[in-house]
Each structure stands twice: as C-alpha cells, then as structure tokens.
Amino acid sequence: MKPKPVIEINPSTEDKIKDAARRVFTRKGYAATRTRDIAEESGFNLALINYYFRSKEKLFDIIMVEHLQLFIHSVMGIVNEPGTTLEEKIGLLISHYIDMLVKNPNIPLFVLNEVNADPKKLIEKIGVRGMDHNELAIAKQWKAFAAAKKIKVNPIHILMNVVALAIFPFVGSPIIRNRTGLSIDQFNALMEERKKLIPVWIMAMIDSSTT
Amino acid sequence: MKPKPVIEINPSTEDKIKDAARRVFTRKGYAATRTRDIAEESGFNLALINYYFRSKEKLFDIIMVEHLQLFIHSVMGIVNEPGTTLEEKIGLLISHYIDMLVKNPNIPLFVLNEVNADPKKLIEKIGVRGMDHNELAIAKQWKAFAAAKKIKVNPIHILMNVVALAIFPFVGSPIIRNRTGLSIDQFNALMEERKKLIPVWIMAMIDSSTT
DNA sequence: AAATTAATTAATCAAATGATTAAATTCATG
DNA sequence: CATGAATTTAATCATTTGATTAATTAATTT
Numbered sequence: 380m381k382p383k384p385v386i387e388i389n390p391s392t393e394d395k396i397k398d399a400a401r402r403v404f405t406r407k408g409y410a411a412t413r414t415r416d417i418a419e420e421s422g423f424n425l426a427l428i429n430y431y432f433r434s435k436e437k438l439f440d441i442i443m444v445e446h447l448q449l450f451i452h453s454v455m456g457i458v459n460e461p462g463t464t465l466e467e468k469i470g471l472l473i474s475h476y477i478d479m480l481v482k483n484p485n486i487p488l489f490v491l492n493e494v495n496a497d498p499k500k501l502i503e504k505i506g507v508r509g510m511d512h513n514e515l516a517i518a519k520q521w522k523a524f525a526a527a528k529k530i531k532v533n534p535i536h537i538l539m540n541v542v543a544l545a546i547f548p549f550v551g552s553p554i555i556r557n558r559t560g561l562s563i564d565q566f567n568a569l570m571e572e573r574k575k576l577i578p579v580w581i582m583a584m585i586d587s588s589t590t
Numbered sequence: 591m592k593p594k595p596v597i598e599i600n601p602s603t604e605d606k607i608k609d610a611a612r613r614v615f616t617r618k619g620y621a622a623t624r625t626r627d628i629a630e631e632s633g634f635n636l637a638l639i640n641y642y643f644r645s646k647e648k649l650f651d652i653i654m655v656e657h658l659q660l661f662i663h664s665v666m667g668i669v670n671e672p673g674t675t676l677e678e679k680i681g682l683l684i685s686h687y688i689d690m691l692v693k694n695p696n697i698p699l700f701v702l703n704e705v706n707a708d709p710k711k712l713i714e715k716i717g718v719r720g721m722d723h724n725e726l727a728i729a730k731q732w733k734a735f736a737a738a739k740k741i742k743v744n745p746i747h748i749l750m751n752v753v754a755l756a757i758f759p760f761v762g763s764p765i766i767r768n769r770t771g772l773s774i775d776q777f778n779a780l781m782e783e784r785k786k787l788i789p790v791w792i793m794a795m796i797d798s799s800t801t
Numbered sequence: 802a803a804a805t806t807a808a809t810t811a812a813t814c815a816a817a818t819g820a821t822t823a824a825a826t827t828c829a830t831g
Numbered sequence: 832c833a834t835g836a837a838t839t840t841a842a843t844c845a846t847t848t849g850a851t852t853a854a855t856t857a858a859t860t861t
Binding site: 407408409410411488491492494495496498502512532533535536539540542543544546547548550551553554555556557558559561569572573576579580582583584586587588 | 618619620621622699702703705706707709713723743744746747750751753754755757758759761762764765766767768769770772780783784787790791793794795797798799
C-alpha cells in the first residue's frame with residue numbers, strides 16, 4: 380500500500396527520518412550508509428524507512444535533490460540579480476557560501492562525491508533548465524567588465540577560483556585541522572576572515588591578468 | 591620460440607591486483623568497491639585478492655599509504671629544498687601537482703574522502719614524523735618574505751589557496767565539465783594554463799594583503 | 802463503541818558480499 | 832620427470848544488508 384503523505388505540523392516521523400538520513404548520508408556518503416544506520420539515527424524501526432520512502436535510493440535521491448535545489452536557487456538569486464554590481468555579487472556569493480558551509484561542513488564533499496559517482500543522474504535531474512548561462516545578469520556584467528579592463532583570462536578560471544577558494548577549505552578541513560592543530564572554532568574564525576579576503580583576492584587576481 | 595627469458599619487469603599477479611585495486615578504489619571509493627570488482631578488473635579469481643592481501647581493508651591500506659607517501663615525499667622534496675626561492679617553490683609545487691592530477695584526476699576526491707571517513711587512521715599512519723614544519727626551508731623563506739613585504743595575512747590562508755587553486759578543479763571536474771561543455775582535452779588545456787596562472791595569482795593575492 | 806485506516810514493530814527473506822576451504826593447476830628444482 | 836611448493840580456481844560459508852511480510856498498536860472515521 381502507498382503510505383500517504385500527511386500535512387506536517389511539527390516534525391512528523393517522515394521528516395525525522397529524512398533529517399536522520401540527511402545527517403548520515405552527508406557524513407558517510409551513500410555507499411557507506413546502511414539503512415539500519417538511518418533507522419538508528421532516527422530512532423525508528425528499520426521497516427519504517429521503506430514504508431515512507433520505498434527504498435534507500437529513493438530516500439537518497441529526495442535528499443540530494445533538495446540539497447542541490449536549495450543551493451542552486453539561492454546562488455541563482457544572487458547571480459541573476461540586476462541590482463548589484465559584479466563585485467558586490469562576488470562578495471555576496473562568497474559570504475553566502477561560507478555561511479552555509481560553516482553550518483553544513485559536510486555538504487561539499489558529499490555533493491562532489493555523489494556527482495562524481497554518477498554525473499548525469501544528478502546534474503540533469505536538477506538542471507537549471509531553460510536558463511542560458513549567457514543571459515544571467517552576472518554574465519553580462521562580466522562581459523562589460525572584462526572588456527573595460529581588457530581581461531584576457533578565460534572567465535572559467537575566475538569562476539573556478541571563486542568556488543575553489545570558498546569551498547576547498549571545508550573539503551580539506553580534516554587534513555588542515557590535523558596539520559595545523561586548529562580547533563573547529565579557530566578554523567571557523569579563519570573562514571569568517573575569508574569572507575572579506577576572498578573578494579579582495581579575486582579582484583587582485585583579475586587585475587593581474589589584464590593587459 | 592627464440593626469445594629467451596628477459597629481465598623485463600613482468601608485473602606479477604600481486605602487482606596486477608594492486609593496480610586493479612588502485613583503479614577501482616580511486617574511482618569508486620572504499621565503501622562502494624566490492625572485492626569482486628577488483629577481481630574482475632584484475633582478471634583474476636576472487637580468492638586471489640585475499641590470498642595475496644588477507645582482506646579488502648589491508649589491500650586498501652597498502653594502496654592508500656603508497657599514495658600518500660608518494661605524494662608527501664615528492665612535495666617535501668620541493669618544499670624543503672634550500673636552493674630555490676619561495677616563488678620558484680610555488681611554481682614548482684603547482685606544476686608538480688597539476689602534472690600529477692592530469693594523470694590521476696580521481697586521486698584528490700578519493701584521498702579527501704577517505705581522510706574524512708577516518709582522519710586519525712590515515713594521517714597518523716603516514717606522519718611526516720620528526721619533521722617540524724617550522725624547520726622546512728619554505729617556512730623560513732616565508733618568514734623572511736612576510737617580514738620584508740609586511741604581510742599581515744595568516745600564512746595558512748595562502749597555503750590553503752595554493753592547494754585549493756591547484757586541486758579543486760579536478761575535484762569539481764564532473765560538474766565543471768557538465769556545465770561548461772568542455773571536453774577532457776579542453777579541460778586539461780585549461781589546467782595547463784593554470785600552471786603559469788596560479789603562481790601569478792598567488793603573488794597578486796599576497797601583494798593585496800600587504801600594508 | 803465498532804469499524805476502518807494509518808503507523809509501527811518484530812521477524813524474516815533473498816541477494817550481495819567478504820572471506821575461507823579444498824581441490825586443481827602451474828612452476829621450480831633436484 | 833617426479834616431487835613439493837606456490838599459485839589459481841570453483842565452491843561454499845557466514846554476515847551483512849536492502850527489502851518485505853504479517854502481526855500489533857495508534858489514530859480516525861462512522
């Protein structure tokens with residue numbers, strides 16, 4: 380029989396399972412996660428996770444799609460806002476990224492991993508469909524900016540650098556923390572610093588690539 | 591017929607299994623890898639992998655340690671060489687990283703993952719033991735450099751940035767390639783470009799943080 | 802309250818999986 | 832080439848794991 384979704388008032392069993400699954404999946408990845416881990420983490424019986432979500436994979440897909448959509452939409456909101464300058468957008472993006480990552484430090488590695496495991500499945504499932512990248516506000520602003528400054532570097536480099544500088548520390552955090560002896564709080568303080576530093580760095584990099 | 595036994599290093603069964611395991615592990619990660627995958631990839635019977643390596647985990651540990659040791663030692667060779675300047679070291683490091691990553695694009699995600707799964711186990715197993723970071727040639731050079739340029743930013747930031755700019759594109763390659771439509775060759779060409787660009791960028795970032 | 806439906810559990814199944822065993826094959830060496 | 836050791840295989844075991852079933856409890860409806 381099909382379980383019938385209920386209107387959720389306070390966290391329903393279904394939501395509690397989903398939250399537990401989110402925690403376990405992002406911490407251990409899909410392959411290393413046992414449905415029993417999710418049952419234990421949620422405090423409910425093993426069979427319930429299949430009762431509500433049919434299968435481990437379905438549950439995983441739901442969580443992953445929610446993650447990516449939340450992420451993409453929030454980024455799109457910044458990137459396609461005509462009212463801010465290019466530099467402001469970079470600042471906002473970085474700030475937004477880092478805030479989110481301090482709260483959910485496991486997400487990047489999790490997402491990178493699962494996209495890597497099956498690129499088609501996830502990327503196309505989300506698809507910012509019907510949206511041509513060149514039509515984004517930020518793209519037009521970049522073109523004007525690049526022309527004015529006579530920038531010769533491929534903008535893909537800049538894009539990769541923005542993302543890399545914001546995300547990588549979180550992905551490498553276990554190694555970084557181990558080698559430097561930083562506490563989580565000290566690490567997060569460094570990440571706070573980077574909210575201001577990265578935009579400056581990006582601009583400096585861009586300037587270093589002008590004719 | 592005529593050709594006599596040569597001294598040519600004919601990869602032994604053990605080595606073939608190890609190579610197969612390396613490929614599968616780095617592609618799929620530890621948890622998603624079945625010992626049967628390794629058997630199939632190597633072309634040998636399932637039982638052989640246990641005959642030579644006792645268990646999946648032992649085999650994995652061997653490969654991981656080899657990876658990390660190879661990596662750390664090569665980096666140490668650059669980083670602790672007194673005969674090169676700081677800037678030269680950065681250039682060499684980036685170049686070395688990128689060459690290696692173009693050949694083995696799966697390694698970063700693999701390593702990050704497994705370190706994340708169990709930080710203590712792997713990091714301490716490798717341990718650049720007895721080597722105080724502050725005694726490295728590059729550390730001393732950095733101190734002099736930072737003093738001369740009146741740099742106020744935490745050097746950890748710079749270190750993270752060097753690593754991030756070099757490694758991140760490979761970790762995010764499935765997403766990047768999908769969104770940009772770049773072929774592998776085009777992607778690798780971009781990475782070649784970065785060998786020259788990243789050192790320039792790093793220097794520009796450093797200059798942007800001087801008083 | 803009785804009847805019906807939804808939520809939850811314990812028990813269990815079937816397939817997948819890491820590992821072992823015992824037999825078969827290959828290989829070296831006297 | 833005979834013999835024993837090393838290598839390789841097919842078959843099998845014991846757990847793990849995703850999923851299902853049937854029974855039990857809670858909630859809703861009549």
